[in-house]
Amino acid sequence: MGEMTGKICIVTGATSGIGKATALGIARKGATVVLICRNLPKAKATADEIQKLVRNAALEILIADLSSQRQVRVAAAAFLEKYQRLDVLINNAGAMFPNRLESAEGIEMTLAVNHFAPFLLTNLLIEPMQSAGAARIINVNSDAHERGQIDFADLQMRCRYGWGIGMRAYGNAKLANLLTVYELARRLSGTGITVNAVHPGYVATDILRFQTATGPVRLLEPLWIVAKQFIRSPESGAATSLHLAMSPQVVAETGKYFERCLPVASSRQSYDRSLQRRIWDASEELTNGAGII
Numbered sequence: 669m670g671e672m673t674g675k676i677c678i679v680t681g682a683t684s685g686i687g688k689a690t691a692l693g694i695a696r697k698g699a700t701v702v703l704i705c706r707n708l709p710k711a712k713a714t715a716d717e718i719q720k721l722v723r724n725a726a727l728e729i730l731i732a733d734l735s736s737q738r739q740v741r742v743a744a745a746a747f748l749e750k751y752q753r754l755d756v757l758i759n760n761a762g763a764m765f766p767n768r769l770e771s772a773e774g775i776e777m778t779l780a781v782n783h784f785a786p787f788l789l790t791n792l793l794i795e796p797m798q799s800a801g802a803a804r805i806i807n808v809n810s811d812a813h814e815r816g817q818i819d820f821a822d823l824q825m826r827c828r829y830g831w832g833i834g835m836r837a838y839g840n841a842k843l844a845n846l847l848t849v850y851e852l853a854r855r856l857s858g859t860g861i862t863v864n865a866v867h868p869g870y871v872a873t874d875i876l877r878f879q880t881a882t883g884p885v886r887l888l889e890p891l892w893i894v895a896k897q898f899i900r901s902p903e904s905g906a907a908t909s910l911h912l913a914m915s916p917q918v919v920a921e922t923g924k925y926f927e928r929c930l931p932v933a934s935s936r937q938s939y940d941r942s943l944q945r946r947i948w949d950a951s952e953e954l955t956n957g958a959g960i961i
Contacts (some may be wrong), residue, residue: 670916672699676754676800677913678747679703680734680789681761683710686808686868689906690758690913691727692718697914699756700726704743704789706733706761734761734785735771737955744792744959754796756913759786759807764838768829775954776824778834782841787848787951792959794861802860802919806912809846809865809925814935816843818947844947846925846934851944853923855961862922864912865934868905869927 677694681687682703695701695718705711711729719725728750732743747754763781771780786807797803816839822828830836846865853863911929912918925934937943952960 670697670914672697672755672914675699675756676751676796677701677756677758678754678793679758679760680786681705683707683714685902686905686909687758687760688714688717689902690760690909692721693906693910694756694913695722695725695727700728702728702730702747702751704730704732704734704761706731734789735775735777735780737771737773737775737780737784737788740785740788741792744789747793748796752796753800754793754803755800756804757790757793757797757806758909758913759790759805760909761785762808762810764834766832766834768825768837776826776829776837778837779824779841779844782838783844783848784951784955786845788955788959790852791955791961794856794961797861798859803862804913805852805861805863806909807845807849807863807865808909809849809867810838810842811867811927812839813842813846813938815839816841816935816937818843818847818943820946820950823950843935843938844951846938847940847944847947848951849925850923850938851948852961857922862918862920864918864921864923865925866908866912867925867927867932868908 672694677699679687679691679701682691683705691701691703703711703714708731711731715727715729718727730743730746732739734740761781765777769777771777775784790805812835818840825837849863849865856863908926908929912926924931926932
């Protein structure tokens with residue numbers, strides 16, 4: 669890992685799990701870390717915890733519910749008011765919803781959090797990344813994208829959300845996210861800004877929103893609590909994000925999908941360029957196009 673003194677970094681979803689471990693790892697290397705979080709008390713508690721472990725940690729909190737495009741824009745504007753450059757953007761925030769919900773803008777919630785939030789935030793912050801000269805964008809994805817199926821006639825899954833823990837919607841959102849990672853990497857070729865995706869593995873996080881569940885799905889919560897004791901720790905899950913954010917070995921790597929700090933193949937359909945362009949265009953339309961490359 670390289671030293672990060674003087675670097676400005678953003679980590680979304682930083683109050684727990686992989687995001688918290690990632691923010692701590694970057695702070696330890698001397699960077700200024702901007703935590704974009706949904707919950708102010710949790711954000712303050714996280715910042716206090718990092719401050720105790722890293723005495724001189726430079727931290728800032730921005731509060732935004734990333735399911736809301738309005739709040740994504742407000743967070744981006746608040747960042748731009750204070751900072752002229754951005755060296756690393758880690759789009760870590762993610763969530764699964766057992767039942768179909770909609771965001772403030774009427775977007776299916778899984779798609780809003782896991783795809784449109786990083787898509788919009790990234791595009792709104794391209795200018796300060798260009799000012800940095802060389803910047804890195806890391807999207808925390810998932811191998812769930814392998815089971816994703818993009819249906820443009822029902823992109824928001826009004827007809828076929830499915831039952832269970834929301835895995836179908838999650839897979840679709842992560843596929844959409846990965847398709848636009850590849851498209852953005854191509855669009856930013858030669859700019860000095862790299863764009864990569866990460867599968868962190870199966871990690872003990874709070875990604876499953878059981879509080880939104882109804883019916884028999886609620887019965888799975890105790891099983892998930894037990895399962896979390898036997899899968900990868902957040903620190904282990906954060907390792908690849910930290911590698912891509914800080915290692916000099918990957919300074920020129922872009923448009924790739926990483927697992928355990930190594931580039932690996934993603935699903936065949938994720939490499940479909942026509943599908944990449946089509947989901948990019950749909951994403952522009954559903955985020956109103958402002959500030960988009």
